[in-house]
Amino acid sequence: MDNIAGKRGHLTWALNIAVFVLVLLWTIPTVGLLVSSFRDAQQIQTSGWWTSLTPQQESWAARTGPPNTAIQADGTYVLEGNVFGDAAGEVVAFGISPMAPSAFPAGETAERQDGGTLAVNADGTYRLTQTLPFDAPDVVAGETATDAPPRGIRVFVTSTEPPDFTTGNYGTVLSAEGMGQSFLNTLTVSIPATVIPILVAAYAAYALAWMTFPGRALLVSAVVGLLVVPLQLSLIPLLQLHNGIGLGRGYIGAWLAHTGFGLPLAIYLLRNYMVGLPREVIESARVDGATDFEIFRKIILPLSLPALAAFGIFQFLWTWNDLLVAKVFLGTSDTQMVMTGRIVELLGSRGNNWELLTAAAFISMIVPLVVFFSLQKYFVRGLLAGSVKGG
Amino acid sequence: MNQILFAGLTILVGVAGCLAYFWLSNMALDRVFPPRGASASANLRRSGRIRPWLFLAPAILFLGVYLVYPVFASVWLALSQGGVFVGIENFVWLVQDPKFRESLINNVLWLIFVPSMATLIGLIAAQLTDNIKWGAIAKSLIFMPMAISFVGAAVIWKFIYEFRAEGLAQIGLLNAFVTTLGFAPHAWLTIPLLNTFLLMMIMVWMQAGFAMVLLSAALRGIPDETIEAAILDGANPWQVFWRVQVPQIKGTIAVVWTTITIMVLKIFDIVFAITNGQWGTQVLANMMYDWSFRAGDFNRGATIAIVIMIAVLPIMIWNIRNAHRERD
Numbered sequence: 182m183d184n185i186a187g188k189r190g191h192l193t194w195a196l197n198i199a200v201f202v203l204v205l206l207w208t209i210p211t212v213g214l215l216v217s218s219f220r221d222a223q224q225i226q227t228s229g230w231w232t233s234l235t236p237q238q239e240s241w242a243a244r245t246g247p248p249n250t251a252i253q254a255d256g257t258y259v260l261e262g263n264v265f266g267d268a269a270g271e272v273v274a275f276g277i278s279p280m281a282p283s284a285f286p287a288g289e290t291a292e293r294q295d296g297g298t299l300a301v302n303a304d305g306t307y308r309l310t311q312t313l314p315f316d317a318p319d320v321v322a323g324e325t326a327t328d329a330p331p332r333g334i335r336v337f338v339t340s341t342e343p344p345d346f347t348t349g350n351y352g353t354v355l356s357a358e359g360m361g362q363s364f365l366n367t368l369t370v371s372i373p374a375t376v377i378p379i380l381v382a383a384y385a386a387y388a389l390a391w392m393t394f395p396g397r398a399l400l401v402s403a404v405v406g407l408l409v410v411p412l413q414l415s416l417i418p419l420l421q422l423h424n425g426i427g428l429g430r431g432y433i434g435a436w437l438a439h440t441g442f443g444l445p446l447a448i449y450l451l452r453n454y455m456v457g458l459p460r461e462v463i464e465s466a467r468v469d470g471a472t473d474f475e476i477f478r479k480i481i482l483p484l485s486l487p488a489l490a491a492f493g494i495f496q497f498l499w500t501w502n503d504l505l506v507a508k509v510f511l512g513t514s515d516t517q518m519v520m521t522g523r524i525v526e527l528l529g530s531r532g533n534n535w536e537l538l539t540a541a542a543f544i545s546m547i548v549p550l551v552v553f554f555s556l557q558k559y560f561v562r563g564l565l566a567g568s569v570k571g572g
Numbered sequence: 573m574n575q576i577l578f579a580g581l582t583i584l585v586g587v588a589g590c591l592a593y594f595w596l597s598n599m600a601l602d603r604v605f606p607p608r609g610a611s612a613s614a615n616l617r618r619s620g621r622i623r624p625w626l627f628l629a630p631a632i633l634f635l636g637v638y639l640v641y642p643v644f645a646s647v648w649l650a651l652s653q654g655g656v657f658v659g660i661e662n663f664v665w666l667v668q669d670p671k672f673r674e675s676l677i678n679n680v681l682w683l684i685f686v687p688s689m690a691t692l693i694g695l696i697a698a699q700l701t702d703n704i705k706w707g708a709i710a711k712s713l714i715f716m717p718m719a720i721s722f723v724g725a726a727v728i729w730k731f732i733y734e735f736r737a738e739g740l741a742q743i744g745l746l747n748a749f750v751t752t753l754g755f756a757p758h759a760w761l762t763i764p765l766l767n768t769f770l771l772m773m774i775m776v777w778m779q780a781g782f783a784m785v786l787l788s789a790a791l792r793g794i795p796d797e798t799i800e801a802a803i804l805d806g807a808n809p810w811q812v813f814w815r816v817q818v819p820q821i822k823g824t825i826a827v828v829w830t831t832i833t834i835m836v837l838k839i840f841d842i843v844f845a846i847t848n849g850q851w852g853t854q855v856l857a858n859m860m861y862d863w864s865f866r867a868g869d870f871n872r873g874a875t876i877a878i879v880i881m882i883a884v885l886p887i888m889i890w891n892i893r894n895a896h897r898e899r900d
Contacts, residue, residue, distance in 0.1 A: 385631035418645030441638020502721030
């Protein structure tokens with residue numbers, strides 16, 4: 182097609198750029214999440230993730246050393262130290278009041294109201310002087326001088342700090358916020374909820390494809406119709422049913438629900454695939470005296486592996502990513518809450534702790550992304566088999 | 573450690589139980605009607621009549637209990653209140669509820685905007701990526717959001733829409749972009765109507781890849797001759813695409829469109845996780861969840877579910893008709 186178009190040459194550039202822009206638009210959101218999940222909490226709050234590789238500018242309040250460490254020389258009291266403590270950084274500007282936290286560039290000396298001076302250098306070292314002893318002015322109202330803790334004096338600095346990447350967010354989310362536990366819970370839900378429907382659907386699909394019995398066409402139609410029954414309809418009656426028969430909320434209920442909801446698509450996909458298998462192989466096996474059970478196990482099942490894999494990936498992604506079924510059919514205890522549910526809780530309670538949210542979201546995405554990128558071929562094949570006739 | 577053990581054990585029991593059913597039931601059938609001996613052929617005929625139902629029984633049981641029964645149970649719930657039949661009272665309440673009207677309008681917007689945008693972007697992406705060297709990689713990357721959960725996507729996009737007061741450094745990409753252009757930053761998710769569209773964007777982002785994959789396969793299935801003939805007749809690439817290629821894949825476009833439409837009708841997670849229906853973003857599925865599981869009014873919840881069901885009904889009928897036509 183490229184060569185007959187003839188003048189495609191100059192279009193190729195535009196085409197490549199257009200696709201590049203599209204891909205950029207589609208990947209940037211996820212990249213932002215990934216980058217943010219490794220950033221320091223403070224830096225996420227104060228600067229965009231796209232600036233994360235450049236030094237970060239931050240304004241903050243430091244305290245000098247306690248007043249009782251001041252030294253007296255030539256009639257003035259002097260406090261010296263480093264605003265960064267043991268850490269590294271570079272001071273850009275500093276100030277003496279919270280109203281103007283970066284009034285003076287680093288290296289200058291600022292005059293304080295009481296006649297003292299403050300100087301902060303780029304490397305963070307400061308020198309604070311005044312004529313009166315230090316403990317007097319910093320006593321908080323209502324406290325006597327002796328009760329007052331020996332607090333340092335506030336110094337406002339704007340500093341640039343090197344990019345700070347950490348895996349600490351993941352550690353926090355996995356342990357303290359319970360994502361580690363939820364990871365296991367999600368796995369506990371999704372593995373049986375993937376395997377059971379495959380088994381059930383494979384047998385049913387074989388019956389619908391290769392066994393003759395009255396009512397077969399009707400059953401096929403029913404399966405197609407049930408493909409679109411909205412999940413919402415099932416929630417209340419089934420929850421009542423589960424409670425009624427003493428199943429309550431738990432893993433077994435969640436598996437059953439996922440199996441029920443996944444079955445129409447599974448049967449539909451697998452039946453479409455099995456119908457296309459070569460008739461001769463099955464017929465000749467029958468002539469040789471094989472029962473349907475044997476034909477199914479020894480011929481159909483191995484031949485259907487691609488379709489089984491495709492649906493398996495589908496169902497796994499669906500159950501892993503599900504929120505609704507888990508919310509309704511599983512308990513909310515620590516040993517049952519799945520990752521999606523946990524993240525929604527985090528969104529509510531820690532909506533501004535982006536370092537936790539991004540790390541939590543990424544943990545929940547790792548397995549689906551690995552499955553997706555490694556098994557993409559089968560996944561796409563399944564999509565095509567299910568939706569485009571003869572695909 | 574305990575949890576891992578428990579998980580492993582429960583998985584084993586669940587899967588093994590399922591396998592055991594098929595194994596044992598078929599063995600029992602072969603024991604009762606052995607395909608050997610004097611009455612072998614009669615036995616085979618008899619077991620042949622029973623075996624399909626052994627194969628189908630679990631599936632029918634699941635479909636019946638988990639999909640068919642709830643339809644009837646929901647109808648009853650919607651027509652009753654506290655176990656007493658009240659006719660269409662719940663529906664009357666629903667129609668008069670302003671939150672329902674808001675949800676309905678929003679759902680209609682979702683139904684118009686999301687499937688059409690996702691299909692259109694998918695179509696364009698399919699056509700563009702089919703004609704470049706690194707198309708396969710580009711496809712994978714555009715397709716990738718399919719693998720992410722709605723909740724994960726909600727976190728991703730909430731971060732993009734994040735708002736900081738004017739003057740502070742914006743950490744949300746959208747506000748950073750807007751402020752770079754010299755405009756004031758906004759708390760996007762609280763602006764009615766606009767926020768609904770921002771939520772829709774998430775769904776479009778997730779579904780465009782799905783549309784692209786199907787449409788790309790369909791585009792590749794078009795015989796080259798029709799395209800060559802159009803080009804020889806002097807059609808430019810634009811005309812070839814819209815007048816020759818697109819009409820030939822109408823069937824697939826319809827499939828993609830309906831699949832996304834069904835998904836949109838059931839959309840719950842995105843709204844639930846990001847705004848929970850506040851600031852005018854409510855949709856039917858989330859409203860149904862609210863009434864059922866927050867307010868604890870199963871009857872009103874079921875009433876809303878029935879409305880969703882009615883909306884899906886035409887698609888269901890269309891699907892069954894299509895399936896029949898394919899077989900003929």
